[in-house]
Amino acid sequence: MTDRSTPPAIRLTDSIPFIRPQSHLLDNGLTVCFLEGGSEDIMKIELVFLSGSYHQNDPLVAFATTKLLGAGTVKMSQEQISEMLDYHGASLQLNPQKDIVSVGIHLLGKHLRPLLGLLQEILLQPLFPAEELQTFLKNQQQIHIINQKKVQHLAMTIFNELIYGEAHPYGYRVKTEDFEGMERESLLQFHRNWFRPANAFCIVSGHLPANTGKLLESCLGSGSWGASEVASPPVYPLISPGSRKVFLEVPGSLQSAIRIGKQLFNRTHPAYHRLKIANAMLGGYFGSRLMQNIRQDKGFTYGIGSNLVSLLRNGYFFISTQVGTGVRQAATNEIYKELHGLRTRPASHSELDTLRNYLSANFLRSFDGPFAQSERLKERLVFGLDFAHDEAYIKELLSVTPEQLMEVAGNYLHEDGMMEVVVGK
Amino acid sequence: MVSYEKHSLPNGLRILVHRDDTTPMAAVNILYNVGARDEDPERTGFAHLFEHLMFEGSKNIPDYDRRLQHAGGENNAFTTNDITNYYLSLPAQNLEVAFWLESDRMLGLAFSEEKLATQKNVVVEEFRQSFLNQPYGDAGLLLRPLAYEIHPYRWPTIGKDISHIQEATLEEVRQFFHAHYHPGNAILSVSGNVIPEEVFRLAGKWFGELPGRKTPQRKLPAEPLQRKQKRLVVQREVPQHQLIMSFHTCSRLHPDFHATDLLSDVLANGDSSRLIRKLVNHKKYFSEANAYVTGSLDPGQLVISARLHKGVDPVHAEEILWKELALLAGEPLGERELEKVKNKVETTHTFSESNHLAKAMNLAYYELMGEAGLLNLQMEKYARVSPERLQKVAAGIFTEKNASVLHYEKANGIKGKEIIQE
Structure with missing residues (x-):
């Protein structure tokens, strides 16, 4: 019989298969980074503009501008654009966020030439036709109304408003009427102001055809794509929200959504790496204390987790779950117990060992292949960090002690300083 | 084109290996040929509930998830109307840990009333979260029994009703395991930075001694031709x-x-x-x-x-x-x-x-x-x-x-x- 009582020996990975990006600055000010790798004929082109909803004058403008890039250009109608994309088997990812806007396309290398031409067309010459804008807003308004029926969604938006305030773009809660009355001029203006090569970078990853660089330069490096100065972004002061508890009753709910957290800082903060490890121990993976206690031991929920979110100008921490309405209070109490425990109950040797191995493999996973690495590169470029910052995380992971984790939790995740939102019953 | 090598063990387990040395990772997938269509109409949702129990400890290993995480692994599983599929990925050099874990839970589970009770609660919350507590969430619960009259596709994998999950017993869990979880009813596949011969050797070492059992023949009623909208x-x-x-x-x-x-x-x-x-x-x-x-x-x-x-x-x-x-x-x-x-x-x-x-x-x-x-x-x-x-x-x-x-x-x-x- 095979001895099943002793686990096979394991080994940590000691090297990261890092692909060094090749960077070029095009004449019009656009930075392009190439990450080559992979064996299939597939690639991804992603343009990141360093402006998002933070930069807009009215609600939803960044969102609509980004989502409607393909709604019609000087030369092409919405129908022609979507047909051309679909015909070449490509999909466009239009992803407006708070600080950035990302425009990505996944494609087979053999279709690079026509698709780059199309990308050029929609990035440089969008028209945002009024009719397409109205259709889009009407459809998005319906999705918004449906989301207002979801306890989880409500808890998220209320929480953001609490920690940043409604006057700050990070905290603004979109209203149903925001989908009405938007003019295409606002979109044209947002596009004119921020969709500029000097305000962007481009990452090209995957198996790259030989002429990729040249094609890209001729399509996106064009001088006609305004090389003019980019305006400085608006400045919104951050509030110090303190700690509050909000309960929103939604009659008829079968579950309550709970969100507990606070305003914090982003990944450029000196304590970030250590705090990220403490957060993982609390609620960042299946073996975390919250998941083990509240799902695996108590059976209160299908899932619970905690997160650190990095925004460009700030960051926040939150715990999120949905629980049966009957155990709402019990679950909330357990969450606070675990927050308290994070600063008072040291990780055992085995707990820390497992966490370390898991997180270091996860780090390796985040470098698995050119597409995964393009995500890492994007993150570094947006926050102005380099690979040494990633390496510092691994060093921290291998050396951090249980006492240091308790200390960092005590400094930043003290259970008394939390904002709490419950939506449901 | 995905190249692969195949091997079978005398106990009926089939093993497929694809080598991909562009990744430092390895993925291991075990498919069990059992899904919601194999359930008793009075115990719908059982295959999926059982999937949860597969993570609650096996004969020699009480803590599947922790052991896998310790080896840098990540895992999940899903149940469909046709199959139950378990998958994980881990750094390729720790591949043997996956074989140790997966073979032990195919060998036998550590059943207990407490674990069953907890996972019933978890699944009930999953039922509420995904199907009941959001607009249009119950579409699957309504559509299947409308479209199918006698074939077991007439219920969704989560089950017809929460009560079916709440009423499941430990004895039913034991019987389900015995009937469906054995080498002849499973397919093991490995992909990533691995050497096929080594994978076959590990499969023989960890799964070879598991007893083969007879695979039950499916006798599902065919859905009659629909004659009216x-x-x-x-x-x-x-x-x-x-x-x-x-x-x-x-x-x-x-x-x-x-x-x-x-x-x-x-x-x-x-x-x-x-x-x-x-x-x-x-x-x-x-x-x-x-x-x-x-x-x-x-x-x-x-x-x-x-x-x-x-x-x-x-x-x-x-x-x-x-x-x-x-x-x-x-x-x-x-x-x-x-x-x-x-x-x-x-x-x-x-x-x-x-x-x-x-x-x-x-x-x-x-x-x-x-x-x-x-x-x-x-x-x-x-x-x-x-x-x-x-x-x-x-x-x-x-x-x-x-x-x-x-x-x-x-x-x-x-x-x-x-x-x-x-």
């Missing part, structure tokens, strides 16, 4: 009227499957697809439209759904959809439109070939369907679908009597009331 109208507190039309189709293994799948793409895959282009963007009847095939191993469904804008008459909306379907049945697709949907399939397929986990899953699934090598024939099968074939298949599917139609009406203060419409 079925209709259901429900009233719910939803913001918009939603219309769902579901049609009986062939099975995943039938030669017409690829044409059927392409039909759903023509309807609603991408902004240039017919429903999105004409009815969402141009005519503005719908705020969203969708179409998909279930792709099940027994005859499945092609499902179309649409959410109506305020002021659009549901009767009219349904007529409009029927007209679109009649077009597909009435005339062959143009060359370019057909080429377009095939190109989309090609991109999806090629991207999946760059993902070691997707490759492991696919190898196991195609092996279940007959032979892992079928995976590499898929592109050709899609490519061979002709406009005439597509039209013929559409004409067979999109008939009035083949349809099950579900309307979600906005309730006027009335909750949960259901009306069956003749």
Whole structure:
């Protein structure tokens, strides 16, 4: 019989298969980074503009501008654009966020030439036709109304408003009427102001055809794509929200959504790496204390987790779950117990060992292949960090002690300083 | 093209290996040939509940998840109407840990009343979260029993009702394990930075000594040909009227499957697809439209759904959809439109070939369907679908009597009331 009582020996990975990006600055000010790798004929082109909803004058403008890039250009109608994309088997990812806007396309290398031409067309010459804008807003308004029926969604938006305030773009809660009355001029203006090569970078990853660089330069490096100065972004002061508890009753709910957290800082903060490890121990993976206690031991929920979110100008921490309405209070109490425990109950040797191995493999996973690495590169470029910052995380992971984790939790995740939102019953 | 090597153990376990040295990771997939269709109609949701219990400790290892995480692994599982599939990925050098863990839970589970009780609660919360506590969440619960009368596809994997989960007993868990969880009823596939001979050696070492058991023969009732359209109208507190039309189709293994799948793409895959282009963007009847095939191993469904804008008459909306379907049945697709949907399939397929986990899953699934090598024939099968074939298949599917139609009406203060419409 095979001895099943002793686990096979394991080994940590000691090297990261890092692909060094090749960077070029095009004449019009656009930075392009190439990450080559992979064996299939597939690639991804992603343009990141360093402006998002933070930069807009009215609600939803960044969102609509980004989502409607393909709604019609000087030369092409919405129908022609979507047909051309679909015909070449490509999909466009239009992803407006708070600080950035990302425009990505996944494609087979053999279709690079026509698709780059199309990308050029929609990035440089969008028209945002009024009719397409109205259709889009009407459809998005319906999705918004449906989301207002979801306890989880409500808890998220209320929480953001609490920690940043409604006057700050990070905290603004979109209203149903925001989908009405938007003019295409606002979109044209947002596009004119921020969709500029000097305000962007481009990452090209995957198996790259030989002429990729040249094609890209001729399509996106064009001088006609305004090389003019980019305006400085608006400045919104951050509030110090303190700690509050909000309960929103939604009659008829079968579950309550709970969100507990606070305003914090982003990944450029000196304590970030250590705090990220403490957060993982609390609620960042299946073996975390919250998941083990509240799902695996108590059976209160299908899932619970905690997160650190990095925004460009700030960051926040939150715990999120949905629980049966009957155990709402019990679950909330357990969450606070675990927050308290994070600063008072040291990780055992085995707990820390497992966490370390898991997180270091996860780090390796985040470098698995050119597409995964393009995500890492994007993150570094947006926050102005380099690979040494990633390496510092691994060093921290291998050396951090249980006492240091308790200390960092005590400094930043003290259970008394939390904002709490419950939506449901 | 996914190259692979195959080996079988005397106890019936089949093993497939694909080597991909562009990744430092390895993926391990174990497919058990048991799904919701194998459940007792009085214990629906059981296969999925059982999937949860597979993580609650095995004969020699009380803590599956922690051991895997310790080796840098990540895992998950899903249950469908046909199969239960477990998968993990970990740094390739720790591959043997996966064999240790997976073979031990195939050898035997550490059953206990407490763990069963906790996981019942977790699954009940999953039921509420995914199906009951959000608008339109119960569509699957309503549509399946409408479309199927006697085949076990008439209930969803989560189960017909929460009470079925709450009533499950430990003895039933034991019997289910004995009947379905053994080498002959499983397919193991490994993909990533691995050497096939080494994988086969590990398989022999860890799984070789597991006893083979007889695989029960499935005797599922065939769904009789539907002769009359079925209709259901429900009233719910939803913001918009939603219309769902579901049609009986062939099975995943039938030669017409690829044409059927392409039909759903023509309807609603991408902004240039017919429903999105004409009815969402141009005519503005719908705020969203969708179409998909279930792709099940027994005859499945092609499902179309649409959410109506305020002021659009549901009767009219349904007529409009029927007209679109009649077009597909009435005339062959143009060359370019057909080429377009095939190109989309090609991109999806090629991207999946760059993902070691997707490759492991696919190898196991195609092996279940007959032979892992079928995976590499898929592109050709899609490519061979002709406009005439597509039209013929559409004409067979999109008939009035083949349809099950579900309307979600906005309730006027009335909750949960259901009306069956003749």
